[in-house]
Amino acid sequence: MTMYRILLNPDTTDEGTPVADEMVSISASDLEALRAAAASAKKISEANDRAAERSLANDRLREEEIARWSKKAEDWERAFKTATKEKELATVLASRPLVQGAASQLIKLWRDELEVIDDAGQIRVATRDGRSVSDAVNAWLASSEYAHFSRPSSRGGTTPPGDSRSTATAPAAPPPKNLGEAVLMRWREALQGNRQDPDAPIGLGRRRF
Template identity: 90%
Template sequence: MTMYRILLNPDTIDEGSPADAEMVSISASELEALRAAAASATKISEAKERAAERSLADDRLRAEEIGRWSKKAEDWERAFKAATKEKELATVLASRPLVQGAAPQLIKLWRDELEVIDEAGQFRVATRDGRSVAEAVNAWLASSEYAHFSRPTSRGGTTPPGDSRSTSTATATPPPKNLGEAVLMRWREALQGHRQNPDAPIGLGRRRF
């Protein structure tokens, strides 16, 4: 039977021949078994390293995927809040007397002054200082900075010509008391009509020159 002598600890030998106490004799089958065990341990170690690398790579992929979905969720939330604020502003502004094209401009100007508040799954829009959108819009439109977006209201102005309110109310003529007064009233009305109408035929109320 072939025997082999191997060092118990090769790392302790610097120079010269090792002593017999530092060596051990084993058979060829034992040596092959040791070699097989060492190869198996190496394979196991390499497999563990590859598994660890795959695990790290999977972790990186999962982290990247989570990051992508988190960004999408943030974008969706941002878009939802922006749309909610714009819708609330548009609803309030629709009932206000604004000049043409004012609403879109005011929505752009004021939407960043609002925030969407989540109350147990129910969303409401308010200003950063806690006011409702209607209260804030009324205050903003009443300020000198945004007053020009509102249509001017007529207060005590001149009534347009032709409006029944522009004519002064004349003193009502009392009704005739008898037939003579009725005939006289009709004669006066006819006389007045002829004087105001130059095309009327010559006669009562119009004189030839």
């Protein structure tokens, strides 16, 4: 049977020939078994290292996936809150007498003044100081800063003659029936152009035709 002599601890042996106490005899079959065991242990260690690396890689992928979905959830929540605030403002502004195009502008101006509150599962919208949207809109529109977004209220009354703000128009005069009426109409138009009273007596400030 072939025997081999191997060092017990090669790393601690000084230079030179080792002494007998530092060596041990082992058969060839035992040496092969030791070599096989060492190779197997190395493979197991390498496999464990690869498994650890895969585990770390999987952990990183899971963390990245969680971060990606968390960001999506935040984006969805932000979009939901923005849409909820805009809808609440649009509903309140729909019943207010506003000038054309004012509602969309006011929604953009005021939506950041509101917050969406989850009250025991019930979603509601209020201002940051706790007022309802309706009360806040009334107060904002009554202020001088936003008053120009409201249509002016109609108070009735009459408009003085000749006032350019009057929307009423005088009825059209009937066409002349003959030459005499045509001349008279022309004469009255000329007097009106000169801002004279056609029924005033002929005299100062009135020309003869």
